[in-house]
Amino acid sequence: MNTREIEKLVAQYPLVQRLIGLEEVTWFNPNTVTLQQGLPYVGLTQKEVDEAEARLGRFASYLCQAFPETQKMNGIIESEVVEIPAMQGALAARYGQTIAGRVWLKKDSHLPISGSIKARGGIYEVLTHAEKLALEAGMLSVDDDYSIMNTDRFRQFFSQYSIAVGSTGNLGMSIGIMSAKLGFSVSVHMSADAREWKKRKLREHGVNVVEYAQDYGVAVAQGRVQASSDPRCFFIDDENSKTLFLGYAVAGGRLKKQFEQMNIVVDKNHPLFVYLPCGVGGGPGGVAFGLKLAFGDDVHCIFAEPTHSPCMLLGVHTGLHDHIAVQDLGIDNVTAADGLAVGRASGFVGRAMERLLDGFYTLSDSEMYSLLALLANEENIQLEPSALAGMAGPARVCAHQHYLDSQKIGLEQLNNATHLVWATGGGMVPAEEMANYIAAAKS
Numbered sequence: 001m002n003t004r005e006i007e008k009l010v011a012q013y014p015l016v017q018r019l020i021g022l023e024e025v026t027w028f029n030p031n032t033v034t035l036q037q038g039l040p041y042v043g044l045t046q047k048e049v050d051e052a053e054a055r056l057g058r059f060a061s062y063l064c065q066a067f068p069e070t071q072k073m074n075g076i077i078e079s080e081v082v083e084i085p086a087m088q089g090a091l092a093a094r095y096g097q098t099i100a101g102r103v104w105l106k107k108d109s110h111l112p113i114s115g116s117i118k119a120r121g122g123i124y125e126v127l128t129h130a131e132k133l134a135l136e137a138g139m140l141s142v143d144d145d146y147s148i149m150n151t152d153r154f155r156q157f158f159s160q161y162s163i164a165v166g167s168t169g170n171l172g173m174s175i176g177i178m179s180a181k182l183g184f185s186v187s188v189h190m191s192a193d194a195r196e197w198k199k200r201k202l203r204e205h206g207v208n209v210v211e212y213a214q215d216y217g218v219a220v221a222q223g224r225v226q227a228s229s230d231p232r233c234f235f236i237d238d239e240n241s242k243t244l245f246l247g248y249a250v251a252g253g254r255l256k257k258q259f260e261q262m263n264i265v266v267d268k269n270h271p272l273f274v275y276l277p278c279g280v281g282g283g284p285g286g287v288a289f290g291l292k293l294a295f296g297d298d299v300h301c302i303f304a305e306p307t308h309s310p311c312m313l314l315g316v317h318t319g320l321h322d323h324i325a326v327q328d329l330g331i332d333n334v335t336a337a338d339g340l341a342v343g344r345a346s347g348f349v350g351r352a353m354e355r356l357l358d359g360f361y362t363l364s365d366s367e368m369y370s371l372l373a374l375l376a377n378e379e380n381i382q383l384e385p386s387a388l389a390g391m392a393g394p395a396r397v398c399a400h401q402h403y404l405d406s407q408k409i410g411l412e413q414l415n416n417a418t419h420l421v422w423a424t425g426g427g428m429v430p431a432e433e434m435a436n437y438i439a440a441a442k443s
């Protein structure tokens with residue numbers, strides 16, 4: 001974009017100037033509609049989410065054997081919901097903002113196998129591909145006990161095939177570890193911002209890690225090129241994959257069951273606000289879709305992004321979606337929140353979900369670090385910086401009366417509200433790395 005084009009965009013969308021200035025902004029979406037009205041634009045349905053849940057169920061016996069840490073959940077990869085009252089108090093003090101309702105944390109950070117939200121979509125897509133190959137080869141039927149896949153016969157079969165993915169870190173971890181365990185030959189194309197320990201861990205699992213000096217967009221593009229020359233190679237496309245999206249969406253129905261067991265009510269008088277850190281958009285978009293299917297118009301989904309990588313806010317706000325990148329505006333896409341260091345949002349997710357997302361906000365890296373240290377201090381829960389992006393959400397929502405009015409949420413409803421901060425990663429961060437994060441927060 002040249003200067004004139006940027007000026008024109010700013011004239012039409014003044015908020016863009018504040019994004020360029022790297023300000024922390026909050027934007028509530030004036031174009032939201034009911035689930036009924038918005039669903040047709042998603043192009044996916046409850047039936048497909050149910051199929052994804054059923055597929056994960058078929059794989060549960062395999063996962064129990066291949067990853068013993070999943071045994072206590074019977075091979076179902078799911079995370080806890082915990083209340084964080086001390087953090088709620090600390091947030092209110094930090095932002096000088098009463099936070100009505102109760103604040104909870106969804107600990108995808110501690111999902112088994114790969115310790116991030118990517119253990120939902122990434123693993124689901126690998127399993128879907130493996131099942132398809134095995135079914136086509138006549139080695140498997142959907143009624144089998146899938147633990148038969150934990151054998152040399154299957155590993156040998158899968159070793160004829162390869163899988164490739166571009167990643168800032170966590171997607172690579174999920175896809176790499178899962179693919180290697182099944183026996184696939186797997187390459188993870190890593191952007192420059194990916195953490196060293198993640199690369200090391202992948203190599204230990206026998207994954208081919210290809211490093212790039214550039215950002216996520218380049219790593220994905222290179223991965224795609226290499227994969228296209230090999231018909232036996234399956235490229236996992238984080239930007240456009242409906243399979244990934246469905247893997248994430250399964251979270252919605254599962255959360256509904258968890259809330260029922262915990263006697264947490266969600267209805268018109270007890271609204272649910274969910275704060276989701278957003279990178280390319282597949283994870284938060286898929287989860288938001290599942291939440292909408294599960295809770296309808298009583299759930300309000302809000303995406304959080306770093307001030308240096310506000311790609312989804314930019315794409316949805318301007319309607320340009322993947323036709324614009326933050327770099328087009330001179331925003332550098334440099335952030336310590338490695339899962340969120342994405343300059344161009346998924347066009348598929350933006351277009352599918354723009355009517356069903358209530359809001360978007362940005363926060364600085366230093367704020368994520370401060371929140372990281374605060375959570376460690378108040379609740380003794382350790383997360384990686386990206387996973388704290390959602391933590392600023394409850395105060396933003398409570399501060400925006402105009403938004404609450406537009407949603408017909410009065411003080412009574414707000415007092416009954418459940419705020420769910422989606423903690424997207426950090427469960428596997430080495431202790432010394434965590435100590436560095438805490439030190440960074442102090443400086």
Ligand SMILES: *Cc1c(COP(=O)(O)O)cnc(C)c1O
Pocket residue numbers: 116117118170171277278279280281282283284285338339340384386387424425426
């Ligand atoms: C990937 C990731 C996200 C965001 O998911 P996207 O699908 O890229 O939007 C958020 N937090 C963490 C820790 C991640 O790894």
